[in-house]
Amino acid sequence: MSKLLLLGSGELGKEICISAKRLGCTVVACDSYPDAPAMQVADSNYVFDMLDSDKLKHVITVTNPDYIVPEIEAIRTEELLAQELLGKVVVPNAKAVNLTMNRDKIRDHASSLGLKTAKYNYATTELELEKAVGGIGFPCIVKPVMSSSGKGQSMIHDEKEIQNAWITAVKGMRGDRQKVIVEQFIEFDYEITLLTIRQHNGPTLFCQSIGHVQQGGDYRWSWQPAHIVPKTGAHPIEQEARRVAKIITDDLGGAGLFGVEFFVLNGEVIFSELSPRPHDTGMVTLYTQAQNEFDLHVRALLGLPIPSIKLIRPxxxxxxxxxxxxxxxxxxxxxxxxxxxxxxxxxxxxxxxxxxxxxxxxxxxxxxxxxxxxxxxxxxxxx
Structure with missing residues (x-):
C-alpha cells in the first residue's frame, strides 16, 4: 500500500485524496489551517507552514511517504529538491514543482524552449514596475510571481494605476518573494487548458481541451470539449496545443498530470501558464470523463496503466x-x-x-x- 504526502489540502487536494484512497493508498494531508477539505477524507493530517523548510523536512521525515504530492504554490520547493536527492519521489518531480511554483521561472523556461508567449518583464520595486510597464505598454497585466486564484492580479490602463497595482500585488503575494511579472495584455479569442498526462511507462496522453473563462484572474466557469472535433481528425488548435504541451512537459519530465494553459488568438496558440498537478478548470472532468483528472494524476504517479482517456459526455x-x-x-x-x-x-x-x-x-x-x-x-x- 503506497503512502502519499499531500502538500496542500484544498478542493483539488480533496479529489486527489479520494482518487488515491479508491486505489488503496494511505494519504497524509497537510495545509496551513486545520480541517481543510482534503483533511476531511485523508487518513491523517499535519497543520504547518509549508514555506518553513525545517517543518517541511520534519513532516517528510516522520511520515516517510512513498510519494510527495504538491497541490499548492506556497511550498519551500528548495527542500523538495533536497529530498529528491535523498531518494524521495516528488510528483511529478522536484524540478517541475520548483519551476512552476514561480511564474518567472516557468515563463523564462518556456521562452528558452522557443514557445510563443505574451511579452513580459519583471519588477521587485514600485520604481522597477514603472520601468517594466513602460517597456510592455498599456494595457498590461501585473501579477505576483507566486500567487493563486487570481490574488494580487490587476490590469493597468495608464500610469495612474501603477501604484495601486504594486500595492495589490504585494498584498496578494504568496510565499516570501516580493517580485511581480508584467505581461502584455492579449485580446485573445478564448482560453483553453490542456490536461497533459506523462506516464512512467507509456506515451504522453491528452484529455480533450477545456475552454474556460476567468474573472479577476480566477476561473469562473469551464467546459469540455473546448472544440468540436472534426470527423476527419483532431482540431488544428488541439493539435498545436498538444505539440506545445508535449515539448514543455517532456522537458520538465516526471510522471503525473499537468494543466497547460493557452491563449488562442486568430488561430494561434500562445503559452500562458502551467501547473504540474490537477487544474481548477479541470473539475469539469468529474462530469465529463470516465477517469477524471484526479484519477489520471494518481494512476500516472503510481505507474498504473491508463489504456485510454474517454470523454463520456460534454x-x-x-x-x-x-x-x-x-x-x-x-x-x-x-x-x-x-x-x-x-x-x-x-x-x-x-x-x-x-x-x-x-x-x-x-x-x-x-x-x-x-x-x-x-x-x-x-x-x-x-x-
Missing part, C-alpha cells in the same frame, strides 16, 4: 463563490439547484467564507445550465 463547471466574510454561514438553494436534471453540486467543506472564495462547484451538461444552477445557491452568514 459538460461544464461553474464555481460557487462566497460573497461575505463569515466563520458561521449557511448554504441555501441546494434543493433548487439539484432539482435540475443532470446537474450535480460539490460543496468543498471549507469552514470560513470570504468574498470570492470558492466554496463549491456546479457540474452540468452545458455552461447555461451550470450558470443557472450556480445562481440558485447562496452562501450567507448565519444570523
Amino acid at each position: 459538460g461544464a463547471s461553474h464555481v460557487i463563490l462566497a460573497e461575505h466574510d463569515a466563520d458561521d454561514f449557511k448554504i441555501s438553494g441546494l434543493n433548487e439547484a439539484l432539482a435540475e436534471p443532470d446537474v450535480d453540486v460539490r460543496i468543498f467543506g471549507k469552514h470560513q467564507a470570504r468574498p470570492n472564495r470558492r466554496m463549491g462547484v456546479i457540474l452540468a451538461p452545458n455552461v447555461d445550465k451550470a450558470k443557472q444552477a450556480a445562481r440558485k445557491i447562496k452562501i450567507k452568514p448565519s444570523i
